[in-house]
Amino acid sequence: MNIEELKQKMKVLPKHPRIYPPYKIHWNWDISFKCNYKCSYCEVVRRDEEFNTQIADTDKWREVWNRIFDNYWCTHVRFSGGEPTIYPNFLPFLGMLLEKHTVDITTNLSFDLNKFLDKVKPGGLSISASFHPEFTDFETFFEKLKYLHFHGFPSTLSYVGYPPHLDKIPEYKKRLEDLQMYFKIIPFIGNYKGKKYPEAYDARERRLLEGFATDSKDEHLNDMNSRWVEWRVEKEENKETRDTKIKLGKLCRMGQMYAKIHPDLTVTRCCAGYHGQQSGSLGHLLDPNFKLLDDAQPCSVDYDCPCFKGMFVGEEEDKWEPLWESLDHPIYKVEYMREYAKYLKEQGKK
Ligand code: SF4
Ligand code: SF4
Structure with a gap:
């Protein structure tokens, strides 16, 4: 593709193009820590009082996200929280955001499916559903998840490795994998029966988690699940490998290719420390x-x-770069930015 063709495909050239992998900025947005569930193992909703959650209307958001598009082109917004879908006017906002950006929502799936389908069209949106057995039954949840997945919203299921819930993992995982859907395991961080996790997982639980993290047919999923377990569980114990987690002074692209948005709309490089400030x-x-x-x-x-x-x-570029792959936008495709980055680098050399 020559540069003129490429420019036509890109439609708009960004003021500040991102010329390094993953070529697309990723935002992690804790839009609020409010939730309509109250899971006993939840570690996040209590953080609601730490922030003055800022609400803006869809017009304001359009202005903000158009500006981001003009600066950086198509970016990827990953909503988490709390339950993002209970944010006021979330669905119209989401519909608007998808015009120029891609989105992933971590959600407990409690939203009304018809209202969702009315406001949000497929293309550029994936769903990371988390199943919380204290508030919904698996069959109802799974039906909704399957519907979304097979109607244009690629969906995965995440499940917290809460000690009393571990034994159900093989059944749920198989149900999803029979349909070639991803089942992700999130090692539990928090207290259960007076013990602090993930350190308190016993040998059997640890074997279970490690086994589940590597027994999928999909290598990408195995890689992702294993990295979670390795990062959260195994390195906690091993002082030598723990030291490799200290990156002070090392160059990092967080803040350039990634940023964390907090409920009060402050933005930090990553989530390290209190409110990411460190x-x-x-x-x-x-x-x-x-x-x-x-x-x-x-x-x-x-x-x-x-x-x-x-x-x-x-x-470790070979390890982290593939983990930032996200759904492509139907119009603003990442391959165009990759091509444009190549062109800019060549021009730079000249
Ligand atoms: S659904 Fe998620 S955010 Fe809500 S209470 Fe449960 S664990 Fe917490
Ligand atoms: S703490 Fe944040 S800025 Fe430092 S290396 Fe980790 S992700 Fe990068």
Whole structure:
């Protein structure tokens, strides 16, 4: 494809193109820590009182996300929380966001399916559903998940490795994998029966988690599940490997290719430390002059890096780069940006 063809395909050239993998900025947005469920093992809803959650209307969001598109082109927004779908006017906002960006929602799937289908069209949206057995039964949940997955919204199921829920994993995992759907296991972090997890997983539970993390036919899923277990469970115990998690002073692309948006709309490089502040604040999302970092910067965090997908420059690229693959936008495809990056690098050499 020559540059003129490429420009036509891209429609708009960004002011600040991202010329390094994964070529697309990823936002992790804890839109609020409010939730309509109250799972006994939940570690996040209590964080709601830490933030003054900021609500904006769809017009304001359109202005903000158009500006981000003009600066960086199509980005990927990963909503988490809390339950993102209970944010006021979430569905119209989501429909708007998908015009120029791609989205993944971590959701307990409690939203009304008809209202969702009315406002949100397939293309560029994936669903990371988390199944919480204290608030819904598996069959109801699975029916909804299957419907979404097979009607244009690629969906996966995440399941917290809460000790009393571990034994159901083989059955649920098989049900999903029989349909070639992903089942992700999230090792539990928190307290159960007076013990602190993940350190307190016993040998049997640990074997179960490790086994589940590697027994899928899909190698990409095995890789992802194993990295979670390795990062959260195994390295906790081993001092030598734990030291490899300290990245202080090393170049990292978080803040350039990734940023964390908090419920009060402050933006930080990553989630390290209280409200991500130790990693470095980048500003406020509603500020018209808000900008990401232009280059990789040294890590300023002097303790364990919390991210198993950390974008360390010159280190483990072969491991972390594939983990940032996301759904493509129907119009603004990542391959165009990859091509454009190649062109810009060649021009730079000249
Ligand atoms: S659904 Fe998720 S955010 Fe909501 S209470 Fe349960 S674990 Fe917490
Ligand atoms: S703590 Fe990890 S993810 Fe955050 S800036 Fe440092 S190396 Fe990057």
